[in-house]
């Protein structure tokens with residue numbers, strides 16, 4: 190029989206012989222002279238697979254087992270066993286059979302169980318012993334008496350294989366979904382972050398998370414906005430703030446000088462002025478405020494942008510002082526015959542560039558003689574004709590500025606009032622010496 194051994198592993202050869210001894214009759218007619226006789230007993234040559242194939246004696250041999258015995262085909266032979274006996278039946282055909290309990294001691298346990306040393310049936314862990322047919326993509330789960338091939342979480346069985354479930358098809362995510370092998374991940378648009386359920390997206394408060402706003406930050410749904418403090422404007426980049434040069438917007442913001450500052454502007458006034466209501470300049474009355482340097486013998490005269498200390502006694506011979514600003518030429522003095530009988534000193538101030546004609550000073554006769562007529566004229570100090578007199582009535586007249594004048598400048602005008610009484614052939618002249626300070630500015 191040695192030439193036939195090529196069909197079977199050596200251990201099975203012995204096994205097949207044992208089966209034959211148990212009562213199997215050879216179905217093979219060994220007298221067949223040709224190449225089909227290459228298989229050992231219990232096998233036949235399969236020209237398709239070019240292998241020896243087990244012969245199912247239970248089918249080919251009539252009454253292979255007798256009485257209450259059942260026929261169990263096996264590799265190279267068959268078994269006759271009591272009908273109650275359980276047999277691990279491997280009908281898968283070709284190839285070496287899995288480990289089979291020795292024939293002398295057939296497994297007395299139900300399928301999926303095997304006897305232990307105490308002859309009680311214990312579950313076979315098919316998964317651990319590689320006795321399962323789960324695909325590599327599947328997971329093997331041992332069960333009492335059997336096992337189960339299942340798909341991991343996130344996989345679904347399609348045909349024999351486990352295939353990743355594309356969870357993204359089921360709209361689990363509020364914004365964006367990324368399918369992963371066995372799972373998925375939700376992602377949010379910029380400006381949002383995943384909520385606690387990992388699916389919905391909640392607005393990110395960028396302002397609390399260091400948004401790059403230079404000054405003010407406003408969170409809004411999905412984004413944020415930068416704003417600037419008053420006096421600044423948002424740069425094109427949307428984040429930084431540029432100072433607004435308010436002074437360049439309008440020349441009327443400040444009466445005198447506008448100074449731009451970060452986020453604001455301020456108005457400045459020339460010397461001698463103080464700021465009034467943030468944009469106007471108001472002359473400081475140094476005489477009133479006491480900020481002057483005039484001596485006891487002097488009188489302080491305020492004007493636009495400054496002040497002047499004048500001698501309280503301004504009377505020049507032959508005039509004598511009769512009051513603070515009044516000088517008289519005594520009629521008893523012959524030098525006074527052709528002179529105005531009195532000179533009264535007055536001071537006033539006007540701004541530059543006044544619109545003209547402008548009434549600037551009203552002269553009023555202090556004493557009126559019945560039947561007298563008063564005439565007013567500018568006696569001195571008006572060589573340029575910048576002023577004229579408009580007589581109002583016998584006793585009063587108005588000094589009118591005729592031309593716009595620009596300071597700083599100073600006029601000393603002698604305004605003469607000539608009183609006449611034709612009945613009494615009386616003529617008298619008195620002078621009001623008016624000093625007009627023109628400030629440097631229009632305010």
Ligand SMILES: *[C@@H]1O[C@H](CO)[C@@H](O)[C@H](O)[C@H]1NC(C)=O
Pocket residue numbers: 385386387
């Ligand atoms: C969300 O995802 C985080 C990190 O992956 C995880 O720790 C957390 O349990 C998840 N929350 C929920 C509700 O799934």
Ligand SMILES: *[C@@H]1O[C@H](CO)[C@@H](O)[C@H](O)[C@H]1NC(C)=O
Pocket residue numbers: 557558560561562583584
């Ligand atoms: C004004 O002068 C007129 C004469 O021109 C005279 O009649 C009149 O009384 C004078 N009035 C006053 C208030 O001096």
